[in-house]
Amino acid sequence: MSDESIKKFLYMNRKAPYGTIYALEALEVVLIGAAFDQDVSLAFVDDGVFQLTEGQNTDGIGVKNFSPAFRALGDYDVNKLYVEKESLEARGLAESDLMELVWEDEDEDWAEKPSIKIVSRDELKVLMGDQDVIMSF
């Protein structure tokens, strides 16, 4: 695929992982989209930050816990996950409450690097302005 056909895709995840299906079906788009060799980023804002919390347990609600699938993203070269700082703070969360998601950098002898980056609302604004396609879930 030539460079001209590579676009910057940003998936905006705005909703809690359970309660509605948006988060799960958004992740399905990301996983399918990974096969298209585009420049992919994910952003987590509002209740969307709960999607990345460590230790999710859905036993009590009879719904599948799909959070382990986030750990596979690194293997699909999806390794830019931006979490909005203000959204975390408004919910009493910190980076230490989130899953440790990593990817292996083949240019550096497959060193494990973190996929999650905490960004401010202003930084996210710039990031969004830089995209070709934004899909909002």
Place this chain on the structure above:
Amino acid sequence: MKIGVVINEGPYTHQASDSAYQFTKAALAKGHEITRVFFYHDGVNNGTRLTVPPQDDRNIQKNWTALQKEHGLDLVLCIAAAQRRGILDASEAKRQGKDADNVAEGFRISGLGQLIEAGIQSDRLVTFGD
């Protein structure tokens, strides 16, 4: 301009499909190209031929089918979202061993790759939903 349209909510409960329909019609009237209309989440429910709204109300599915016929639109229902929600075409119904199918004329069922492709091939991807 090449425009892709995404509809994420079902008919009647939510205005997304109505707004997308009006938008698509207006864009076509202005000479824009609609690369694809992709129905995702509950949006796939716009593609069932079994809705029977009151006669004094709009028929959202028939509106889309008519617009498709007039302009040759590509109306795509996401297969994964459709299967969850009981929207099947004839071949899928057969494959799944179901005794009925309900995809309306003018719609087709296909994969999520069609959504990504619409993003790649369009100048703008416009989403309707919450």
